[in-house]
């Protein structure tokens with residue numbers, strides 16, 4: 001079992017901006033979701049975990065080794081899948097993986113060959129192994145990204161907003177791949193997509209303005225909202241008075257009609273009960289209504 005322990009981590013950038021404040025997280029094998037809006041500090045935390053920048057305060061241990069003092073320890077065992085790859089050279093998927101595997105230190109030729117074919121098979125790209133990666137569709141590129149992240153058998157894989165831009169079918173395919181990978185290693189998934197966390201993660205944390213505002217199991221968050229989420233169709237003019245009278249957690253258009261969703265221990269007049277979901281929990285914490 002792999003373990004990642006983040007204790008009291010704070011990060012202040014050189015310009016004085018405090019991006020992370022006293023983060024505490026314990027992560028073991030499985031897909032762990034780090035959920036937060038743009039600018040919440042997800043990338044800052046990921047970069048700090050992998051040793052690209054040192055925290056101003058706090059410790060990070062991977063498998064009981066202090067990786068702030070010894071970043072190479074985690075880097076040797078790390079796979080990283082960024083949101084978008086930059087430019088793909090005009091070489092085949094197989095050859096690009098060869099090149100990357102060498103960089104990752106897979107030095108034995110036969111082992112490298114076997115590993116690449118296994119990974120291409122795992123991500124369902126074996127038939128495309130001789131195609132140039134820049135000709136791949138978005139979904140194929142993301143699956144290729146998973147293959148490169150898994151080169152060298154990492155113990156931890158960090159995935160940054162992986163399903164952005166994928167169609168629903170590719171997104172499902174990609175998510176089942178991640179969940180399969182998470183059976184044996186730590187997969188740290190950074191995203192602002194609640195649905196991906198709901199589908200994939202057994203543990204999660206919500207990060208807001210550099211602080212973890214909630215952590216636990218998605219089911220626990222949903223369970224805690226039973227009988228407390230209510231919805232009503234309103235006209236735009238009512239919005240301000242609703243906002244001052246109720247704990248509004250979200251507003252959205254459903255079939256062109258504005259609906260507000262509120263948090264309350266009892267049913268407010270004119271509202272209907274809705275079955276709570278993870279998105280309600282997310283907005284409850286983000287909008288600080290509990």
Ligand SMILES: Nc1ncnc2c1ncn2[C@@H]1O[C@H](COP(=O)(O)OP(=O)(O)OP(=O)(O)O)[C@@H](O)[C@H]1O
Pocket residue numbers: 013014015017019036037038039040041042043044045192
């Ligand atoms: N090198 C830096 N110097 C100063 N401030 C930075 C630096 N990098 C990031 N920030 C600031 O830190 C905050 C958190 O940024 P970060 O990229 O970690 O957020 P994020 O949650 O990953 O957002 P996104 O989902 O948009 O990628 C932002 O306000 C950002 O402007």
